[in-house]
Amino acid sequence: MTTRDIVHIALFAAIIAALGVFPPIVLPLVGVPITAQSLGVMLAGSVLGARRGGLAVLLLLALVAAGAPLLAGGRGGFGVFLGPSGGFLIGWPVAAFVIGWLVERTWQHLDLVRAFLANVLGGILVMYAFGVPWIAVAAEIPLATAFTGALGFVPGDLIKAGIAAVVAVTVKRAYPIIEAKTVA
């Protein structure tokens, strides 16, 4: 890992924290708030790639766990990991890693569709795979019920995946960070 990699990881953790200052946008029809912060998680993977993206999110979570109020709404501390949405937070670094892995695989042909798919797979599928079982276990409700409840967040997350795709493709054009992988 080079000095540049470490700087990228640190600055991206700071970017995700800074995106927490956006007031959540409430979706008109479903009434679910969208915070820009999980968008930051998607962007970490899409812009930095698997390893650095995942580590950037992990670094942010380490600071949050240590007691820095860096999550949207000034939340932080160990408590946020043990609350009902703790599973989603644990899923964050994995989501960023998976998104980054997918984006790296398709880097040379990265377009809006591919970037969107990578963000849906990593940022929605992987994230829910962590978040929903945790709610089910901790609240003692059936997995299917927890899953139905989580479906309300899907429209907002699809919008975020779309935004992440647009930003990722634009940033790639302006300032590409991921090196082209020559897949054997």
Place this chain on the structure above:
Amino acid sequence: MTLGLYIDRSSLLHRLAPAVKLATLLAAGIGVFLVRDPLWLLPVLGTVLMLYAVAKIPPGEVWRQLRPLAVLMVLFLLAHGWLTTWTLGFLVVLRFAILVLAAFLVTYTTKLSAMIETLERAIAPLAPLGVNPAKVSLALSLALRFIPLLYDRVREIREAQRARGLERSVVSIAVPLLVRTLRMADDLTQALEARGFDATEPAPRAGRAKTRR
């Protein structure tokens, strides 16, 4: 810098080593999942609340942390009361309350710097796996240093985009934020290397000399 949720008081809990508090939290976290009867959780909740008093944390803080959970907790309670049993509902709600309050007690009574030090010590044994504690420390302190700066930068970019009527467009804020920050990363890298930081240097005690990239 006032970053952190730490509440400065003089108490036994504040003086306790962070590692001890974390180990206790972990044990309590596992413990509450082993109990099946909510009646047994009441004294545990009572103990946690008593510890808040020992740590001299104002009661308002307890409510501040529970408030965001309140709606969901009522929902869980009603859902269980309706679909399964009220006992299970109370068990779930009490468990969440204990977990969240106990975790926040650790956060309130431990300085951010002390917690980060503990974290750095905890990862030191991972060095043989390729985790370099010096690099982790650098990343942690860089992130802490740049978070306030990036808060300001988001504000700046939002104001600039408002002048163009774009303040509601997330894309037109995220793109300049990312590009400017990535560009800054390159300057920062050069500055670090000019001051002798060498990322290729092996973890302490591994004595192999390596050439720089």
